[in-house]
Amino acid sequence: MKLNFEHLQSAHCENGVTRSLLKNIGINQITEPLAFGIGSGLFYVYIPLLKINNGPVIAFRPMPGLIFKRTCNALEIPVVRQKFSSKQKAEAFLNDCLNGGHPVGCQVGVYYLTYFPKEYRFHFNAHNLIVYGKEDDNYLISDPVMEKTTSLSTYELERVRFAKGTLSPKGQIYYPQTGALITENQIKKAIVSGIKKNVREMLNIPFPFVGVKGIRYTGNKIKQWRDKLGLKQAGLYLAQLVRMQEEIGTGGGGFRYIYAAFLQEAYTYHPIDELLEISKMFTESGDLWRTAAVQAAGIYKGRLGSQEDFNTMGNYLIEIADIEYKAFTALKNIKWQ
Structure with missing residues (x-):
């Protein structure tokens, strides 16, 4: 099961996911900068009382998924978005999406992303990637910050979708529904x-x-x-x-x-x-x-x-x-x- 999907490399994960998922439903006008700007992607917060990786929480972006959500809302594109308490239900929903012809965005933790260089793996749960198919026990992955597509086993994908800690993804999955062309x-x-x-x-x-x-x-x-x-x-x-x-x-x-x-x-x-x-x-x-x-x-x-x-x-x-x-x-x- 491999959907017809074009991998596009981007500077930032959620911008790239947004652009690619919109392009997949025929909306070609939205570039990465437009997705970032329409999605109000600039932000800054410093919270010294909260710690992540033994340092203060410092964020340069809004909460994970907001750029995608804001962009689609501004363009009046309906979206499907869901989190899960059950890993089994999360996997079943993902498979249903793929069987229905929908590549999907997923929020994941980067610490256990096996295709990331080791020096880039630490406990950070606000990364975004696209799943666009499954072959045997491997899910096909389009990660916008990577040059080429890759794959994760069922276990590996489950592990990053349910990473523990701050901003735990809880299996979050999302995609835009097919809509009219954007004017x-x-x-x-x-x-x-x-x-x-x-x-x-x-x-x-x-x-x-x-x-x-x-x-x-x-x-x-x-x-x-x-x-x-x-x-x-x-x-x-x-x-x-x-x-x-x-x-x-x-x-x-x-x-x-x-x-x-x-x-x-x-x-x-x-x-x-x-x-x-x-x-x-x-x-x-x-x-x-x-x-x-x-x-x-x-x-x-x-x-x-x-x-x-x-x-x-x-x-x-x-x-x-x-x-x-x-x-x-x-x-x-x-x-x-």
Whole structure:
């Protein structure tokens, strides 16, 4: 049982799953940047009281599945989405989907993904992939961050679909139902709604550790980590930041580059010059996120370690917050036609 499915490599897993599943039902206009932007994919939260892999929870994306859900909702595409308490029911539902001709998105943990390089496997349960068939005891896998398709045995797929810990997937499965072709007007409206939601989430959530405020909050905290935590623990915290930023989901610089590309594509639907200028701001922010990652790596690998090095790292995030505040404020003030 192998469905007619085209594997497409992407920069980010859930963007790629969204684009590929929509393309599979005949919706070809949605690129990865459009999926990311319509799905309001930019986010930031720093929660020091919660720990994952012995470091604070730092997230550069909304909850798993939200990009897919928001994109489909904005385009008025009905979706099927389900979680399970029973592994047997989860497997049966997956098989029913495949027998019905539906490739499906699955949320999984990466620690037991056998085709991932070992250095990329750790306890992180917000990865997304597509199952598009089954041959003997192997499920056929299209993982958007991989160059080629692969496969997982029934046991291996069950293991990652029911990974334990923070954001446990609970067998989550989803796919878009076949619908009518999407019009240009629908895409135009979806772009505006996606931008407005992202503006609210990055500017208006009233907590200091969320959105643009959260980036600035983290920058100020980093300046205190060396004295408060000690050099070793502070280095581990920075390693956590870089892992979540660059190794899982391209969260820091990568997301900003994708969002910059989204605004450029949005310009083809809404020829408003400000969109191109704001796109440049997000590219600038992406460059700074990458620079900050290099600084953080120097600290946790022991090449750097003075208080001034921590101050420099914190100031990078504060500068990023300033740029993104200006960018989202500019988006907020656009007069949509």
